[in-house]
Amino acid sequence: MKNVICARCVKCGKEYEAVPNLENCSCGGILDIIYDYENIKTKLTKDVLKNRTDYSMWRYREVLPVEEDTPNTPLRVGWSPMYEAQRLADMLGIKRLFIKDDGLNPTSSLKDRASAMAVAKAIEAKAPVIACSSTGNAASSLAGNAAAAGLKTYIFVPSRAPKGKVAQLITFGANVVSVDGSYEDTFKISAEAIKKWGWYNRNAAINPYLSEGKKTVALEIGEQLNWECPDYVALSVGDGCTIAGVWKGFKDLFALGLIDRLPRLISVQASGCCPLNRAIAEKKPWYPMEENTLADSIAVGVPRNPNKALNAITESNGIVVNVTDEEIMAAQKLLGTTCGVFGEPAGVTGAAGLKKACEQGLIPKDATVVSIVTGNGLKDVDNAIKATKPPILIKPDMSALISAFEENGIMPEN
Numbered sequence: 001m002k003n004v005i006c007a008r009c010v011k012c013g014k015e016y017e018a019v020p021n022l023e024n025c026s027c028g029g030i031l032d033i034i035y036d037y038e039n040i041k042t043k044l045t046k047d048v049l050k051n052r053t054d055y056s057m058w059r060y061r062e063v064l065p066v067e068e069d070t071p072n073t074p075l076r077v078g079w080s081p082m083y084e085a086q087r088l089a090d091m092l093g094i095k096r097l098f099i100k101d102d103g104l105n106p107t108s109s110l111k112d113r114a115s116a117m118a119v120a121k122a123i124e125a126k127a128p129v130i131a132c133s134s135t136g137n138a139a140s141s142l143a144g145n146a147a148a149a150g151l152k153t154y155i156f157v158p159s160r161a162p163k164g165k166v167a168q169l170i171t172f173g174a175n176v177v178s179v180d181g182s183y184e185d186t187f188k189i190s191a192e193a194i195k196k197w198g199w200y201n202r203n204a205a206i207n208p209y210l211s212e213g214k215k216t217v218a219l220e221i222g223e224q225l226n227w228e229c230p231d232y233v234a235l236s237v238g239d240g241c242t243i244a245g246v247w248k249g250f251k252d253l254f255a256l257g258l259i260d261r262l263p264r265l266i267s268v269q270a271s272g273c274c275p276l277n278r279a280i281a282e283k284k285p286w287y288p289m290e291e292n293t294l295a296d297s298i299a300v301g302v303p304r305n306p307n308k309a310l311n312a313i314t315e316s317n318g319i320v321v322n323v324t325d326e327e328i329m330a331a332q333k334l335l336g337t338t339c340g341v342f343g344e345p346a347g348v349t350g351a352a353g354l355k356k357a358c359e360q361g362l363i364p365k366d367a368t369v370v371s372i373v374t375g376n377g378l379k380d381v382d383n384a385i386k387a388t389k390p391p392i393l394i395k396p397d398m399s400a401l402i403s404a405f406e407e408n409g410i411m412p413e414n
Contacts, residue, residue, distance in 0.1 A: 003040050004065050007031040007208055010307050018065060020125035023206050030305060031208035032248075033065045037255040044256060049223060055079040057113055057216040063252050065212050066120050074148035075106040077116040078216050082224045082370070088338040089369075092358040096368040098230070099351075100221060101341050103376030107168060109297075109347070110217060110242060110374040111141035117213030118202040119145045127200035128152060133190035135183050135238070135296050136165035137346075137375050142202050143172035154199060156190040158183055162296060162380040182291055184302045204241035205304025211245035218249025221370055222259050229259040232319075232363060234266035235372040236349035238298030240276055240309025242374065243267055247312035263370075265318035267309075268353025270295050270325065275302070276309050277320035286310070294325045294383055297346030297375055319362055321353035328352045329387035332377065336388075345383050347375035 006015045007022055011029025016022060024030055044062040052059050057078030082100045089097035105112035115138065122130050130146050131154040132138055139155045146153045153174040157166065158181065169176045179186040187203070194201050204210035222229065229250070237243050243265060253259045269277045272292030279286035286306050291299040303309065313320065323331075328345050331352035335341045343351070351371045357363050377384045392408060394400040405412060 001065055001067055003036050003062055005034045005036050008034050010311065020121045021127070021200065022208055023201060030205060030308060032308070033208055033212055035063060035252070037252075041256055046227065046258065057116060057213065057220075060216055060219050063219070063256070064117070064216070065209055066117075067124060070120050070124055073116040073119045073145055075112070075116065075145055077105055077112040077145070079220060080104050080217075082221065083339060083341070085339045088334070091338070092355060093365055094358060094363055094369055095366045098225070098368075098370045099335070099339050099341055100217065100370055100372045101343075102217060103341075103343055103347055103373050105141075107141045107144040108376035108379055109137040109141055110214065110372070111137040112145060113213040113216050114138065114204055114210040114241070114245075115141040115145040115202065115213070117209050118142060118200070118207065119149045119151060121207075121209050122151060122200040123149065125200060129154065129197070129199045130202050131155065131190060131194050131199040132202035133157070133183070133187045135299060136161045136379065137297050138202070138204065139174070139176075140165050140168035140172070140379075143169045143174035147172045147174075154193065156186050156193070158186050160296060162382070164379040164381060183300055184288075187302075187304065203304070205239055211241050211248060211305075211308065214242050214245030215249030215252065217372060218246045219253060222250070222253045225370075227258055228368075229253075229261050230263050230370045231367040232266055232354075232369045233263045233372065234268060234350040234354040234357075234369060236295070236298050236346050236353075236374055237267045237269050237276055237309065238300040238303070238346070240303045240305035243312050244305055244308030246372070247316060262316060265313055265316040266350070266353055266357060267313050267318055267320045268350050269320075269322055270298060270328065270349065271322040272325070273299050273301055274322045276306060276313070277322055279306075279310060280313055280318075280320045293328075295328055295345040295349055296380070297344065298349060319357055321357050321362075323349060323352040323356055327356060329383065331355060332384060332387045335373070336377075341373055342377035342384070343373040344375040344377050344380045347373045347377070350374070
């Protein structure tokens with residue numbers, strides 16, 4: 001990889017050659033991929049991107065850790081739409097708001113970006129089998145991307161994983177192991193199995209290449225905003241891998257001279273499971289929490305990528321916001337009714353946190369904000385239905401319809 005210098009431990013600074021099957025440093029710290037930005041600057045420019053027709057995450061290959069002859073993965077991952085939500089911005093009292101809907105990736109979550117990278121690296125490593133543990137989205141994204149590339153998967157999920165995500169896994173042909181325990185229990189048994197059978201490890205807190213895939217959402221935001229950096233970027237946080245990737249992406253853009261400043265990150269966690277935000281707020285080392293939230297994708301009581309995540313929040317002078325499950329469900333309905341975007345609970349947690357931050361006066365009124373929706377609402381329809389009111393049930397005649405409208409306070413417009 002001509003543009004990659006090495007992999008460096010974020011904890012002790014030890015450097016490694018960037019081979020395909022990298023895992024954690026010998027000290028236990030996760031590795032960071034280091035690039036030759038001076039060389040990349042001559043190859044990846046605004047004009048070059050303007051003329052590219054590949055509208056996927058692979059349009060940024062110069063700043064991705066893959067070999068030149070590694071093929072793009074089969075599914076079209078990335079270049080998800082970003083909508084300007086002026087009506088919602090006005091409601092929140094800020095200047096501009098953009099909703100980056102990553103729930104429209106192939107398997108309906110931002111995790112497709114990490115899984116596409118895992119598949120590419122597994123192909124480089126000539127590994128026929130990939131495995132991971134997941135609360136749901138990483139699992140389904142790996143299963144789909146691996147199936148398209150002809151690779152076999154073993155996937156471990158907590159037994160509480162929503163049916164929609166498990167249905168995806170089964171449909172994609174994964175070997176699914178449902179673990180009767182927490183995400184921490186699930187992670188541990190997957191790690192033991194991966195070690196025993198030598199499978200390629202897709203766990204994002206172990207494999208340093210995964211956040212390099214996730215960072216492409218930030219690269220897209222920069223390009224879709226015509227290289228005008230937003231003031232704030234709001235997103236949900238669980239394991240910490242996504243916020244770490246987003247920050248890495250913006251730092252890449254800045255190092256390449258494609259943006260002239262960096263955004264502040266808004267780290268949003270569920271009140272019932274917020275070990276990283278709590279550590280920032282208390283200015284103390286993080287410690288485990290119970291996984292007490294309906295937002296299953298961020299129900300991570302023992303985050304496996306705390307160092308990169310905490311560094312991202314601190315370096316960006318970020319804001320931490322915790323939201324209740326009720327606030328998450330309200331945000332699900334708010335995004336649907338104002339933007340036409342359908343996000344799962346964890347997917348809209350960033351928007352819930354943004355709303356709360358605005359109400360608390362933490363966001364200036366002249367701010368431009370991007371809120372990333374990380375997963376589609378169809379993955380968890382049970383909670384989506386709970387977040388809204390049920391449909392009106394009537395007999396098939398007009399008088400029944402009129403009576404129902406009157407009972408529900410509905411006044412149909414002409």
